[in-house]
Amino acid sequence: MRKKAITLIASEETYKNLSTFETIDQLNETVRTYKEMLSTELNKTCVAVLDLLHRYSAKYTGVSFLRKNQIGELIGKSRRTIIRACKKLEELGIIRQYEMKRNSDMQQTSNAIVIQPLEEVFGSNHQNVTQEEIENPIVSSSKKMEMSHQENNLYSLKQNIINKRYNGDETEFTSNRVPKKFKDLASNFYDSANTIEELWKVVKCATSKLDYTFSEITDMACDSFRQLVRQIKKNRIRKNIYACYWGIVNNILDQMFYEERYELEKELGVI
Structure with missing residues (x-):
């Protein structure tokens, strides 16, 4: 049986719901800790991508909307390199990427890239797997x-x-x-x-x-x-x-x- 696709509509309400931090200070402390704790796992490109996502995640704390091409241009890397870096960050649990669609025509728009709180990576309690995680191949x-x-x-x-x-x-x-x-x-x-x-x-x-x-x-x-x-x-x-x-x-x-x-x-x- 074919799995039902998960659709997230690009809207202010969606971005607010995806936001993972209450304050900028929490976001800053989380990113700093990730870079210190996972320094052996992160190469220079991953750190550069994380820093850029961090800088562009202020309006909805922890959520950015940069396209891979934009990230590549800003740090001087190819789109393919950025895709690999984002995949690595996602595998480590530092970020999570969501495909977004415009409400007007339901066509795909820029992904929402969400920096995850420390508990997602370093928490000791195992969280229950949600239906969304079952249906999401990235997870x-x-x-x-x-x-x-x-x-x-x-x-x-x-x-x-x-x-x-x-x-x-x-x-x-x-x-x-x-x-x-x-x-x-x-x-x-x-x-x-x-x-x-x-x-x-x-x-x-x-x-x-x-x-x-x-x-x-x-x-x-x-x-x-x-x-x-x-x-x-x-x-x-x-x-x-x-x-x-x-x-x-x-x-x-x-x-x-x-x-x-x-x-x-x-x-x-x-x-």
Whole structure:
């Protein structure tokens, strides 16, 4: 049976409904975090495209209407290169593209390209698949990419555990900004200094505005890493390891916050 096509009419109401952020500050923080957290996944063209979409997403926060040709002209790349870059950004969950049609003649017009909130990529809770996602081939392709990331992460971790072969331990070259306790733990499973540094960068981004001591942050990071290893061994990783680790870190930070609030309310006699 042929699937029913999904049609979005280009209108102000549609653009408002597609908007994913309440404020420009939220959008700015999200784009900054994507570029920091996924720096190993994004090439220069992807970053340039993301920056351009960011700049042109102010009227309806997070939504832009640039054609691929326009994007290519603005950053000096071919249309084909821009299509590949947008596909990569979509596979990572950073953006989502919607085909739009004019209400006057129902002919296709510029796609709406929507920057997704952090929860779409780094959220730990699996969201239910909507009927729209089932019918949208772009989403189907994205799911296949997530499964591929999952298989690669599991294989990589198992191989590192089984075949712990070092010709001079690369983790010795890990940045001194990474605490030794965290480096020693992570190096039992990953022999890449870059991987360990990227995992620590997740922690720094998540705790940058929180008032915890360095020791508390390090302990939390180690607890989160242990949970990450368990998730990988149980084959529960939907995206890359950094996305999963982001979700785990934020869950533990939430638990710490509620525990501290409970203790404070208890001391004050509120409960």
